[in-house]
Amino acid sequence: MKFRGPVRPGDRLHDRATVVEKRLSSKGDRGVVTARHEIVNQNGDVPITIDVVSLIAGSNLRSMIVDSTRSVGLSPIAGSVRHIREPTEWTTMEWVPPKPRLQGGDVALRPFRASDAAAVASACRDPDILRFTFMKDGLTEAEAGEWIETGNERWPKGHLRFAVVDAHDDHLLGQVGLNFNPRHVSAEAHYWVAASERGRGVASRALSLLIDWGLSKGIERVFLVIHPENNPSNRLAARLGFIREGVLRSYEPIKGDRPDLVSWSLLPSDPRPWR
Numbered sequence: 001m002k003f004r005g006p007v008r009p010g011d012r013l014h015d016r017a018t019v020v021e022k023r024l025s026s027k028g029d030r031g032v033v034t035a036r037h038e039i040v041n042q043n044g045d046v047p048i049t050i051d052v053v054s055l056i057a058g059s060n061l062r063s064m065i066v067d068s069t070r071s072v073g074l075s076p077i078a079g080s081v082r083h084i085r086e087p088t089e090w091t092t093m094e095w096v097p098p099k100p101r102l103q104g105g106d107v108a109l110r111p112f113r114a115s116d117a118a119a120v121a122s123a124c125r126d127p128d129i130l131r132f133t134f135m136k137d138g139l140t141e142a143e144a145g146e147w148i149e150t151g152n153e154r155w156p157k158g159h160l161r162f163a164v165v166d167a168h169d170d171h172l173l174g175q176v177g178l179n180f181n182p183r184h185v186s187a188e189a190h191y192w193v194a195a196s197e198r199g200r201g202v203a204s205r206a207l208s209l210l211i212d213w214g215l216s217k218g219i220e221r222v223f224l225v226i227h228p229e230n231n232p233s234n235r236l237a238a239r240l241g242f243i244r245e246g247v248l249r250s251y252e253p254i255k256g257d258r259p260d261l262v263s264w265s266l267l268p269s270d271p272r273p274w275r
């Protein structure tokens with residue numbers, strides 16, 4: 001049995017069963033049939049798969065060779081799913097960059113490469129990126145290379161950082177990412193777009209791809225914390241369907257300050273305007 005995502009109370013589950021293997025046993029006197037049961041929820045996601053191995057003997061053996069589906073009588077087994085996984089169980093899943101890359105319109109998300117270092121260093125000379133994100137002031141190309149390398153190493157721990165690139169020529173437009181918190185089963189999204197690429201929907205598109213992917217992996221809350229004076233980012237949050245929750249006073253240290261930050265969240269059940 002493999003757990004691939006969450007099963008929540010109220011989910012409507014059904015079983016999609018297919019035969020994935022049929023062969024004769026080593027002595028040749030029995031048939032071995034493996035049926036894969038995929039438990040599908042109302043969104044078409046498959047949170048659980050179960051491989052059921054059946055041994056077939058006697059008169060059924062002939063029919064297995066002809067039609068294994070009939071001979072093993074693939075009966076729905078969704079009713080036997082009694083166990084709802086606790087978050088601590090399923091959040092131990094591995095985080096790996098999706099393949100193929102995420103893409104929508106002219107924008108694609110892929111892991112950063114060492115060759116992006118110069119573009120990262122150049123984008124991070126922008127005063128708004130310096131003021132409103134954790135990117136370092138005066139980031140050199142070598143430091144950007146280290147930022148890329150460290151970021152890629154931290155993927156398995158739930159620090160999910162993507163380069164936002166032009167889907168046609170792969171040039172760097174910006175970055176988006178999710179910092180996953182396994183205990184809360186939630187993730188903070190972070191992002192910046194190079195100044196020259198702003199105002200044409202790059203962040204909107206990149207975040208919609210990121211959020212759809214993150215929620216499909218089982219994240220139960222995506223949130224943003226945004227400086228009250230960061231008007232483009234607060235407008236972006238509202239436009240993407242995030243709900244404004246209030247102001248978190250003196251939220252966290254950033255570059256020698258502890259500003260109040262506006263808190264926004266999006267839940268799997270919230271409407272996503274781009275869908």
Ligand SMILES: CC(C)(COP(=O)(O)OP(=O)(O)OC[C@H]1O[C@@H](n2cnc3c(N)ncnc32)[C@H](O)[C@@H]1OP(=O)(O)O)[C@@H](O)C(=O)NCCC(=O)NCCS
Nearest residue numbers: 128129132191192193198199200201202203204232233235
């Ligand atoms: C906030 C930020 C990421 C927005 O990036 P962006 O790519 O310009 O965002 P978008 O293009 O999706 O939206 C910006 C504007 O373009 C408009 N726009 C133009 N064409 C658009 C399109 N095709 N689709 C969506 N929006 C479009 C939007 O309506 C929006 O207008 P508004 O700000 O008046 O509401 C960017 O300003 C930035 O990097 N700022 C500095 C770093 C930062 O603040 N990061 C966030 C920290 S919380």
